[in-house]
Amino acid sequence: MAATPQLMRSLNEQLLLERLRTASPSSRPELARATGLSKPTVAQALAALEQAGLVHVAGHRTGLRGPTALLYELRPDAVFVLGIDVGREYVRGAVADITGTIRAKLSRRVSGASARGRVAEVVALGRELVEATGARRRDALPQTVVGTPGVLDQSRGALRMAAHLPGWEQPQVLAELRERLGPATVFENDIDMAAVAERNHGHGRDAATFAFVSVGTGIGMGVVIDGKLHRGAHGAAGEIAYLPLAPDDVDAREARHRGALEAAVSSAAVVRAARAHGLDGRLSARRVFAQAAAGDERARRVVAREAALVARALASVVSIVDPELIVLGGGIGSADGFAATVGEQLAALAPFVPEVRVSALGEGAVVQGCLATARDLAWTRILRSRAEAAGAARATTA
Numbered sequence: 001m002a003a004t005p006q007l008m009r010s011l012n013e014q015l016l017l018e019r020l021r022t023a024s025p026s027s028r029p030e031l032a033r034a035t036g037l038s039k040p041t042v043a044q045a046l047a048a049l050e051q052a053g054l055v056h057v058a059g060h061r062t063g064l065r066g067p068t069a070l071l072y073e074l075r076p077d078a079v080f081v082l083g084i085d086v087g088r089e090y091v092r093g094a095v096a097d098i099t100g101t102i103r104a105k106l107s108r109r110v111s112g113a114s115a116r117g118r119v120a121e122v123v124a125l126g127r128e129l130v131e132a133t134g135a136r137r138r139d140a141l142p143q144t145v146v147g148t149p150g151v152l153d154q155s156r157g158a159l160r161m162a163a164h165l166p167g168w169e170q171p172q173v174l175a176e177l178r179e180r181l182g183p184a185t186v187f188e189n190d191i192d193m194a195a196v197a198e199r200n201h202g203h204g205r206d207a208a209t210f211a212f213v214s215v216g217t218g219i220g221m222g223v224v225i226d227g228k229l230h231r232g233a234h235g236a237a238g239e240i241a242y243l244p245l246a247p248d249d250v251d252a253r254e255a256r257h258r259g260a261l262e263a264a265v266s267s268a269a270v271v272r273a274a275r276a277h278g279l280d281g282r283l284s285a286r287r288v289f290a291q292a293a294a295g296d297e298r299a300r301r302v303v304a305r306e307a308a309l310v311a312r313a314l315a316s317v318v319s320i321v322d323p324e325l326i327v328l329g330g331g332i333g334s335a336d337g338f339a340a341t342v343g344e345q346l347a348a349l350a351p352f353v354p355e356v357r358v359s360a361l362g363e364g365a366v367v368q369g370c371l372a373t374a375r376d377l378a379w380t381r382i383l384r385s386r387a388e389a390a391g392a393a394r395a396t397t398a
Contacts (some may be wrong), residue, residue, distance in 0.1 A: 012037060012045045013386045017054065017074070021379070024099075025058040025071035046072055054078050054382065074098055079378050080133055082126055082144040082181075083370030085190060088164045088217055091121050092364065095129045096371045098378065104132035105367070115167030122146070123180045143378040144181050145370040147190040149218070151236045159187070161239060163258050164218060186377065191238060193369030194361070195222025196229055198327050200372050202361050207325040211317055212359065213240070215310060216285075216330030218262045223321060245312050265309045267332060273302045289335045307338060311345030318350040329359040 015035050020026060023034065032042045049055040054075055061069040076097040084093040087110070094105035106125055112118060126144070150162030150169065158171040167173070178185045195212035198204040204212070204224060212222045221238035223230040230237050241259030254263040263269060267285035274288045277298040292299035310333075314326055328339045343356035359365060 009045065009048065010387050012041055013049055014383050016042065016045050016049065017383065017386070020055065020072065020074050025073040027061050027069035027071055029069060031072070052386075076101060079143075079382065080130075081371055081374035081378050082129060083193075083367045083374055084122060084126060084144070084146045085193075085366035085370065086118065086122055086146060086148040086165070087190070087366075088149075090363075091118070091125050092367050093125050093129050094364075094367050094371060095133050096375065098375065098382075100371070100375060102371070104129050105364075106132075107363075113166060115165070115170060115173050118165065118168070119173060119176050119180075122177060126181050143374045143381065144185040145193070145374040145377070146177065146181070146185060146187050147193040147366040147370045148187055149190055149220075151189060151234065151239065152187050161236070161241075161259075184377075184381075186373070188370065188373060189220070189222070189235065189238070190366045191220035192222040192229055192231070193367075193373065194329060194359075194365040195224055195238075196369035196372050197361055197365040198222075198329075198359060198369075199224050199227070199229075201368060202359055202365075203325060203327050203357050207323070209321065210323045210325035210327060210354075211238075211314075211321060212327045212329060213310075213314065213317075213333060214330035215265060215328065215333035216267055218258065218266050219310075219313070219330075221317065223323075225321070240313055240317065243313055243316060245309065245316070247309075261309070261313055265306055265313075265332075270302060270306055270332065273305060274299065277302055285332055286335075289332070289338070293336060303338070304341070306332065307341040308345050311342050311349060314342065314346050314356075315349035318346070318352060318354060322352060323354050326354050326356045327359045328356065329361070329365060334358050334362075 016031055019031060019034055028039060028042050028046065032039045046055060055072055056075045058071045058073040061071055076099045079098040080095050080103065082093065082095050084091065090107055090109055092107045094102050096102045106129055108121060108125055110118060110121060112121065148159065148162065149164050150159035153160045156171055158174060159169050162168040174187060191212065191214050194214060198212045204210045208227055209225050214220050219241050221240045223238050241262035243261040246255055246260035246264040250260065250263045270285040270288055271283045274283050279288065279298055288299050288302055292303040328334060328342065332338060339356050339358045346356065347353045361368065
């Protein structure tokens, strides 16, 4: 395309938006120096962005020689994004503005077990969050990201490998969610989103290549390679639940349904192992780990077995990905002392041993990753909208 005046204006606007995204607020002289654009060009582009509702004056620069300079920043309420985490027991969500500031967040225990009931609860949570911001959905919420167990099968428009959520793999589930949450709704694997959050806000900030591994009701992994989330050819990178590493005592039917490794290391598997070791009463994985910490030898053997199985899986990951860091999350992965035990077991198995740390992001990691992904998608849409505006202006003047 020839460098028409409309195209040049669009490129200048996009350049200023990118600068303000990372250095806000900034004055017109600062923007001119940073971008190499002339001051009149910067002023013209800022005026257009103000008119579009994307930029506003944030204040004045004082205390310097010369006239007071106006400071410009992205208008926070120009765009809101919605992130939702669909879990087996809870549905969580938050709304953030384009600067990343969270405006509202909610968490609800799931009351219905059916797919239809879960869809209704996800939609209700999303609507309540939107109402809490006072945003008009059509104008201010161009992007929603839903983090969910499973992998999106593009050919069917449905999820696969979401065995924890009954009925969640039916095609109508995603279709109904997109219809009710908005056409710009994107579905991502929940553990991948936790890995994105870890990269942006957690221990992964200091690691170019790392793996986030969640161990709890199931086991899953998100992989970041050279700072980018690695999805794989089918979006199934990190589905380590299906690694054939289960011991012989794992139920074959469950292994086929949930994956061999997950059948061996999930919280339900911990409870079964505890009963096999003679523990009784109202058991849960959390209770077994607490008993092990209190010195119960039978519980300690169960926890040691769990750590050994997880370490074997991580040794496979290390041999293939060679990460510098592994971050453990989930109810089991974040249990006191578990990461240290896994690290010790891993040291005896892997050729190169990465650092093993516990995630500090907690239960909000998936929502944080969804919001970060939604902001990136919304930002792409904003930049595209300026190009489209330039194209429309060109067509009008032609």
